[in-house]
Amino acid sequence: MGEKEVQAEKPNAFLAAPNRAKTLTLVGIYIALLGSLIQSNTMSTLLAVAAADIGGTDYYSLASNLGGVCGIIVMPLWAYLTSKSPQLKRPIFAISMFIGAAVILIRAISPDMMTIVVTGTFYGFVSSGLFVVGYSMIRDMYGPEKAGTYLGVCGTVMMVGALVGPVVGGVIMDFLGWRVLCWIIWPIMALGGLIVLLFGVKVTKEQVADLASTRAAFDVPGTIFMAIFLGAFVIALSTGTSLMRFGTLPSNIVFVVAAVAFVVFIVVLVKKKDAAIIPLSVFKDRNSVCFIISNFFSNIANMALFFFLPLYVIQVMGLSTTESGIIMACYSVAGLFLSPIYGKIIGKSGSAKSSILVVSVFRIIVALLFIFFLTPTTPMWLICIFMLIGGVYNCAGGSVFSAGPQVQLKPEIRNQANSVIQQMQTLGSSIGIAVFTLCIGIGGLMGGIMIAIWVSIVCAVIAGVAALGLKKLSKDE
Numbered sequence: 406m407g408e409k410e411v412q413a414e415k416p417n418a419f420l421a422a423p424n425r426a427k428t429l430t431l432v433g434i435y436i437a438l439l440g441s442l443i444q445s446n447t448m449s450t451l452l453a454v455a456a457a458d459i460g461g462t463d464y465y466s467l468a469s470n471l472g473g474v475c476g477i478i479v480m481p482l483w484a485y486l487t488s489k490s491p492q493l494k495r496p497i498f499a500i501s502m503f504i505g506a507a508v509i510l511i512r513a514i515s516p517d518m519m520t521i522v523v524t525g526t527f528y529g530f531v532s533s534g535l536f537v538v539g540y541s542m543i544r545d546m547y548g549p550e551k552a553g554t555y556l557g558v559c560g561t562v563m564m565v566g567a568l569v570g571p572v573v574g575g576v577i578m579d580f581l582g583w584r585v586l587c588w589i590i591w592p593i594m595a596l597g598g599l600i601v602l603l604f605g606v607k608v609t610k611e612q613v614a615d616l617a618s619t620r621a622a623f624d625v626p627g628t629i630f631m632a633i634f635l636g637a638f639v640i641a642l643s644t645g646t647s648l649m650r651f652g653t654l655p656s657n658i659v660f661v662v663a664a665v666a667f668v669v670f671i672v673v674l675v676k677k678k679d680a681a682i683i684p685l686s687v688f689k690d691r692n693s694v695c696f697i698i699s700n701f702f703s704n705i706a707n708m709a710l711f712f713f714l715p716l717y718v719i720q721v722m723g724l725s726t727t728e729s730g731i732i733m734a735c736y737s738v739a740g741l742f743l744s745p746i747y748g749k750i751i752g753k754s755g756s757a758k759s760s761i762l763v764v765s766v767f768r769i770i771v772a773l774l775f776i777f778f779l780t781p782t783t784p785m786w787l788i789c790i791f792m793l794i795g796g797v798y799n800c801a802g803g804s805v806f807s808a809g810p811q812v813q814l815k816p817e818i819r820n821q822a823n824s825v826i827q828q829m830q831t832l833g834s835s836i837g838i839a840v841f842t843l844c845i846g847i848g849g850l851m852g853g854i855m856i857a858i859w860v861s862i863v864c865a866v867i868a869g870v871a872a873l874g875l876k877k878l879s880k881d882e
Contacts, residue, residue, distance in 0.1 A: 463846055718788070756812070
């Protein structure tokens with residue numbers, strides 16, 4: 406560690422750790438990230454192929470959106486635990502990766518889709534471990550410049566993974582099967598966690614006492630009732646035309662549970678105010694509310710094509726998983742150069758309004774293209790062109806809704822509000838998958854995907870309208 410870095414950062418046990426331990430921590434995080442990227446970039450195709458193989462086409466989406474609900478709950482919990490006890494970052498990261506590896510291992514040997522769905526709920530630990538704990542460990546170990554470089558590598562790996570992952574995963578599933586891909590993913594994830602646990606930076610409670618937060622107690626009741634509400638609501642929507650049909654006693658019971666949990670959650674939110682899992686003061690700030698609404702509906706809209714197009718091209722159009730992977734890879738091409746451009750525009754103008762409006766317009770244009778041209782005989786090359794255009798908005802979550810809040814939120818609420826805004830990405834995706842699963846259930850795969858795309862247009866309009874309320878901060882703010 407260089408002298409300049411020590412002077413630039415207040416000394417702490419992470420920063421002063423041996424270089425070997427810091428390097429191995431980085432290696433473990435990068436390996437775990439690689440496993441996570443393979444899984445996330447092949448998930449929509451893999452689950453569709455698995456459903457065609459072992460059944461469960463009408464509810465397989467639950468394996469993804471219940472995992473998203475889990476992530477929404479675990480992220481603030483991991484953030485709380487590691488801020489109160491920074492010495493727990495290493496074991497918590499490792500445990501998160503081991504849980505993810507176990508989920509994928511069980512997926513590899515699952516006899517039916519219900520097993521995949523139930524165990525898939527716990528995959529939310531992986532994203533929480535990586536993005537909340539792993540990324541903060543990198544920042545703890547290095548000064549601003551080096552940390553920025555190493556975190557930037559994560560972003561680059563994610564963009565490359567989004568391009569390569571779907572194609573490579575598709576080839577593996579075509580020639581070796583979807584279970585083989587699972588057997589490749591889980592050891593990678595487990596290895597990353599094991600390296601960090603055994604060889605990563607180790608600190609004691611006493612060494613990091615000055616880094617420990619004294620924030621209020623974790624909102625346990627709010628977290629529990631939010632989890633019950635989201636879980637029950639997602640399950641009720643996703644199974645309303647299959648396992649638990651709307652109007653039946655089981656379906657009604659689940660909806661009642663969701664409604665009661667939601668009411669109790671709101672009561673807890675009002676009572677605890679800023680000590681709640683979603684701080685109440687966030688909703689008093691105009692820009693925060695606009696970002697929350699826009700990000701939520703943008704991610705709902707995104708799921709119509711991202712999650713269900715692979716199922717359509719494989720089962721209706723008869724394309725291979727490799728061809729499906731190529732189509733999905735096209736969705737990420739524009740992000741390689743547009744993500745930094747969005748960031749620069751937002752930083753220079755001091756507002757994300759114009760960027761969100763552009764994103765919303767392109768989302769509507771691409772949706773209309775699919776409505777008018779998507780048929781069982783549509784040429785693959787035409788779908789690839791549509792997805793390349795769709796990349797203009799697909800990269801918004803990682804750029805527009807990351808840079809925008811940093812520029813347009815007041816410093817005193819920035820951290821709290823930004824955490825809620827980022828939660829909307831996962832929440833919107835989970836709700837979107839549930840809603841579009843319902844659409845597929847109502848109209849069948851061919852008719853349902855058209856209903857889903859029309860719903861995505863409505864969501865894109867709402868996202869764009871919400872952005873109109875954004876205002877630039879004054880110099881005093």
